[in-house]
Amino acid sequence: MPSVLPDGEPMPEDGALPAHALQSAGERPLGFYLHVPYCATRCGYCDFNTYTASELRGAGGVLASRDNYAGQVVEEIRLARKVLGDAPRPVRTVFVGGGTPTLLDAGDLVTMLAAIRDEFGLAEDAEVTTEANPESVDPAYLATLREGGFNRISFGMQSARQHVLKVLDRTHTPGRPEACVGEARAAGFEHVNLDLIYGTPGETDEDWRASLDAAIGAGPDHVSAYALIVEEGTQLARRIRRGEIPMTDDDVHADRYLIAEDVLSAAGFHWYEVSNWATSDAGRCLHNELYWRGADWWGAGPGAHSHVGGVRWWNVKHPGAYAAALRAGRSPGAGREVLSDEDRRVERVLLELRLREGVELALLKPAGLAAAERALSDGLLAAEPYAEGRAVLTLRGRLLADAVVRDLVD
Structure with missing residues (x-):
């Protein structure tokens, strides 16, 4: 979730949508995005709406506690049911992102998913994904998620090289993401993704090939590979501006993309979106395809964005403000626009x-x-x-x- 919210018109306190947004709603796929805004540490390149424990101290800190967060998201899911009406509308995809969703107890993630199932029902072939930090899960955690209804998981690998991870301020140990793929498979996950980033300052072609080889060797059925974007206001941007590390240019990004296409294609992965490859159509991320095809989705959590029937809206950013709105019986929406x-x-x-x-x-x-x-x-x-x-x-x-x-x- 981006850290900067757009301008827009005020959101009604009850979250009500214009009547036209709900016309023929049952004919459109519906997905849910659940944003978990907590991180153990802040990665130097990250510009998402996330918070560490120290950043949540002070005003709103109690309301923003991880301990009661699942209950707050459940309240927004219940609000979604009221806003979208009583007509049957089984949810096609659920995606839990962050932040680091797996900083929450596995039971909390299952609780949020259960609320969607209780309020809306899940489509028979629903895709249910969570992102995960490799260091925040173990076999027992993964087993709880799988038993609770999750069937797809996405691990943030980024790189197989320690010096590259250090520039990104990533805290996981090289090799741990690959091990997680095996643990997820053993827990029964049908679909597993590894996220990679290319173009990090100091990364070489050899480093990038090593990361691709390590990812492929782990046995996922999906790989996402994104060019590093240096966002203003991040620690990485400040380091580059001070001359501590060099900026990667567009030609390097292009070369790395061609390497990714070559290596992934040779290993049986096929591109289906510019930055995403899967071994089969079944391995494609259906939730992201809802975004790309303009379907309906409800984003729950601080800063989360939603879209239903040509109306787009976004929630307040801070977890404390988000919790306060729900506690007061108000929509946490900060603004909206009618497209x-x-x-x-x-x-x-x-x-x-x-x-x-x-x-x-x-x-x-x-x-x-x-x-x-x-x-x-x-x-x-x-x-x-x-x-x-x-x-x-x-x-x-x-x-x-x-x-x-x-x-x-x-």
Whole structure:
């Protein structure tokens, strides 16, 4: 969850949505994102809405305690049921993210999931994921999650090299994420992801290949690989500004992405979104696809964002303010925006172009279609899908995805 909230109109105290947002709601997939804002330490590159214990001392600290957090999220899930109405709407995906969700007791995560099951029901083939720090789980913890209904887990690996982890201020031991994959499999998890980051200052091509090899060797069915983004206000940005470590340039990021595509493809992983690879369609992250395809999701927790029927809203950031709103019987929403048809068209182009299936050319305006023709001529879009009415990025197009999509949305 990003740490900066956008501007918007006020959120109704009861969280009510405009009537049009709920029209035909039962025909759209519904997901839940549950944000756990706690971390043991703050990673130097992280700009998410997270808090360490020392940052929660003082005003609002009692209300923001990890000990009662699950109960607060359950209250928001009950609010969601009131806002979305009584019509049957089984939840298709649940994703618990952070922060470090696994700093909570495993039973707390199961309790939050049980509230969704009780209020909405889960689809028969629901995908239920939690993120996990490799050092915060063990076989017993994982077994409790699996018995409680979780069937997918995502471990933050980032790198297999100690010196790279040190620059990122990651605290786990190299080798521990790989061991976690085996423990998750033994606990019965059907789908396991490893998150990697490339382009860290001081990382070499050899380091990156070693991280990819270690991740693949662990046996996950999904790998996410993201270029390091240096966010203003982070410790990493301050270190780079002081000249302590160098900034990684875009050419290095491009080279590392090509290495990832080469190594992962050779190991049987196939890209389905610019930064995500899976060994099969069943291994794709369905929850993220809800985001990319503009479906409905409810984000519970401090700073969490939601979207239902063209209305997007976001919660107050601080855990203390979040808890206080729920205790007072109010929605924790800080603001919202009602998306216009043009807003939704632009977002579809922005997000769907990143997918392996691409975006329908029919969504493009004349200027966007002209840009698509140029991108096709430049080898940034694939010819066969284009002939069938879809814009699909080539490998070279993926390297320039941000620039391509900027042209297509015109």
